[in-house]
Amino acid sequence: MNHRQTVSRLWKVLRPLRATLALSVGMRIMNHVLAIILIVLAVWGISVIARGGGNRELWSVALALVGLGMVKGVFRYLEQFSGHYVAFRLLADLRRQLYDSLEALAPAGLESERSGDLVSRAIADVERVEVFYAHTIAPAIVAMVIPLAVLGALAVVSPGSALVLLPIVLLVGVVIPFAAHQLGMHAAQRTRNGLGEIAVRLADTIQGIRETLVFGHGDRAETLLERAGDEVGDAQKGLARCSAFQNMATELAIGTGVLAVIVLGSREVLSGTMPVQEFPLVLALTLSVFVPLLGITNLIPDFEQAISSARRLFAIIDRPESGLSSRYFRGGRPKDSGIIFDRVAFSYEPDGAPVLDRVSFAMEPGEITAIVGASGAGKSTLVNLLLRYWHEQRGDIRLGGISLRTLAPERLRELIAVVPQRVHVFNMTLRENIRLARPEATDEQIETAVRLARLHDFIMEQPEGYDTQAHEGGSRLSGGQRQRIAIARAFLRDARVLVFDEATAHLDERTERDIMDSARSWQAMAPDRTVMVIAHRLACVRDASRIVVLELGQVAGFGRHDELLESCEVYADLFAAQSSGALV
Numbered sequence: 001m002n003h004r005q006t007v008s009r010l011w012k013v014l015r016p017l018r019a020t021l022a023l024s025v026g027m028r029i030m031n032h033v034l035a036i037i038l039i040v041l042a043v044w045g046i047s048v049i050a051r052g053g054g055n056r057e058l059w060s061v062a063l064a065l066v067g068l069g070m071v072k073g074v075f076r077y078l079e080q081f082s083g084h085y086v087a088f089r090l091l092a093d094l095r096r097q098l099y100d101s102l103e104a105l106a107p108a109g110l111e112s113e114r115s116g117d118l119v120s121r122a123i124a125d126v127e128r129v130e131v132f133y134a135h136t137i138a139p140a141i142v143a144m145v146i147p148l149a150v151l152g153a154l155a156v157v158s159p160g161s162a163l164v165l166l167p168i169v170l171l172v173g174v175v176i177p178f179a180a181h182q183l184g185m186h187a188a189q190r191t192r193n194g195l196g197e198i199a200v201r202l203a204d205t206i207q208g209i210r211e212t213l214v215f216g217h218g219d220r221a222e223t224l225l226e227r228a229g230d231e232v233g234d235a236q237k238g239l240a241r242c243s244a245f246q247n248m249a250t251e252l253a254i255g256t257g258v259l260a261v262i263v264l265g266s267r268e269v270l271s272g273t274m275p276v277q278e279f280p281l282v283l284a285l286t287l288s289v290f291v292p293l294l295g296i297t298n299l300i301p302d303f304e305q306a307i308s309s310a311r312r313l314f315a316i317i318d319r320p321e322s323g324l325s326s327r328y329f330r331g332g333r334p335k336d337s338g339i340i341f342d343r344v345a346f347s348y349e350p351d352g353a354p355v356l357d358r359v360s361f362a363m364e365p366g367e368i369t370a371i372v373g374a375s376g377a378g379k380s381t382l383v384n385l386l387l388r389y390w391h392e393q394r395g396d397i398r399l400g401g402i403s404l405r406t407l408a409p410e411r412l413r414e415l416i417a418v419v420p421q422r423v424h425v426f427n428m429t430l431r432e433n434i435r436l437a438r439p440e441a442t443d444e445q446i447e448t449a450v451r452l453a454r455l456h457d458f459i460m461e462q463p464e465g466y467d468t469q470a471h472e473g474g475s476r477l478s479g480g481q482r483q484r485i486a487i488a489r490a491f492l493r494d495a496r497v498l499v500f501d502e503a504t505a506h507l508d509e510r511t512e513r514d515i516m517d518s519a520r521s522w523q524a525m526a527p528d529r530t531v532m533v534i535a536h537r538l539a540c541v542r543d544a545s546r547i548v549v550l551e552l553g554q555v556a557g558f559g560r561h562d563e564l565l566e567s568c569e570v571y572a573d574l575f576a577a578q579s580s581g582a583l584v
């Protein structure tokens with residue numbers, strides 16, 4: 001997205017609030033007009049005193065000053081309020097759009113993104129866009145309108161002064177800011193990249209704090225952070241130099257302009273071409289020309305930052321996949337919960353080696369189907385495709401006769417509950433953590449699911465039972481307890497398909513068997529339910545209705561445990577290796 005496209009995209013976001021923004025611009029213009037009138041009135045008041053005018057005239061000036069000062073305050077309030085109202089409403093909207101997109105893209109579309117970078121987009125970039133809406137549009141319009149209007153008024157009183165000031169106004173309002181921007185562009189880019197790098201490194205170190213400590217990586221992490229900090233410091237020094245240059249050049253230009261008007265005005269007064277009482281008015285107008293321009297001297301760098309932040313946000317929001325929503329899918333109602341993988345081929349990279357190659361098998365409703373195979377055989381990839389985290393390149397997956405390609409992701413996720421390998425426990429109570437799966441569930445339904453997941457006794461031993469805090473990431477729970485929270489969530493979800501993606505790996509063999517028994521009980525509650533179990537330990541799935549044996553992304557065997565022992569060499573080897581305690 002180039003500069004112009006980004007600005008027009010930002011403008012499009014603004015559409016519903018353009019009237020409010022116009023109000024803010026109008027109030028800002030009125031505010032400046034009143035500021036100029038107040039200066040002119042003050043000059044008039046001084047001239048009244050100088051010529052020994054009457055009290056009544058002086059009182060009128062004083063009252064007008066107070067009255068207009070108060071009206072100016074109201075205009076200022078309305079300008080600030082409406083400008084920020086527009087900005088903050090739009091920022092909330094952008095944050096919501098970003099979040100929706102992240103949800104639609106996750107996890108496949110976000111694989112190449114770094115989590116620290118995403119956090120920095122959601123917080124810092126959205127904040128910087130505020131500059132565009134609240135501090136760019138209105139000041140830029142005012143900086144064009146007011147100086148031209150004041151120069152026009154000045155041209156009536158003293159055409160020579162207006163002519164002298166015109167190039168200085170262009171210098172202060174256009175040439176100096178653009179020159180400073182060109183000089184500082186590189187430093188601004190380095191600052192932004194450096195800050196992004198720090199956010200990424202910090203997030204990485206905090207997430208991997210255990211590994212950092214265990215492997216003594218702390219010093220290196222610190223050095224890397226320090227280096228990124230130094231880089232930002234250097235770049236910011238460049239920015240400071242540039243800003244100092246801009247301020248100096250601006251002050252010098254304004255000083256020269258004012259001096260030129262004083263010299264010119266004095267000569268006009270001495271030669272009698274300008275009445276002496278008009279001279280203060282000319283000076284007041286001269287100073288007023290520059291006030292709105294000073295408000296935009298730092299606008300270009302801020303504007304640039306806002307544009308590059310907006311570009312980073314729209315890069316996520318406008319990705320085609322993030323626009324997927326139910327209205328693009330026309331899939332009907334699945335007739336049952338049976339699942340068919342039909343000649344499915346897939347690779348994670350477009351031209352990469354196939355991870356799955358012509359995989360075909362069926363999972364019947366009311367049955368437990370286990371998927372087994374050595375590490376890397378492609379078991380979890382089947383789950384990734386089933387949940388539409390990724391899409392198969394060839395073949396088809398059907399649920400109840402309906403191709404998953406035609407089912408909206410949100411509909412699919414209502415039908416399938418999954419117990420993942422890596423469980424995230426949120427910083428809330430144990431009850432709320434489980435209720436996530438079904439917000440409207442009653443406490444009784446939660447308890448039934450928790451009992452099925454064999455977690456009830458543990459929760460009751462906690463000081464506050466179900467209302468005990470789980471803490472961030474479930475840091476005070478064991479791996480097995482976290483896993484059982486996920487299992488309870490899946491039971492509570494009341495979906496038609498239940499997938500265990502190596503979900504019982506953290507549990508001892510006995511509990512693993514118990515959980516499988518619970519899965520059977522859950523299935524028996526509604527016979528149409530399908531259960532898919534990805535398993536490492538064959539002992540726990542030997543009772544499964546069917547077992548699919550995967551080897552190097554292909555189906556090497558399909559059947560019951562005893563059938564496979566007879567007919568499938570890969571399965572027999574796996575089983576023998578596990579029975580003898582060897583690693584698979």
Ligand SMILES: Nc1ncnc2c1ncn2[C@@H]1O[C@H](COP(=O)(O)OP(=O)(O)OP(=O)(O)O)[C@@H](O)[C@H]1O
Pocket residue numbers: 111348349355373374375376377378379380381382502
């Ligand atoms: N996100 C990914 N991007 C690229 N390659 C991947 C990705 N996830 C998995 N793979 C690769 O795909 C292959 C199959 O991985 P998968 O996780 O499906 O195997 P698995 O049978 O579940 O293994 P395990 O039992 O160790 O979990 C592996 O070679 C793995 O390196």
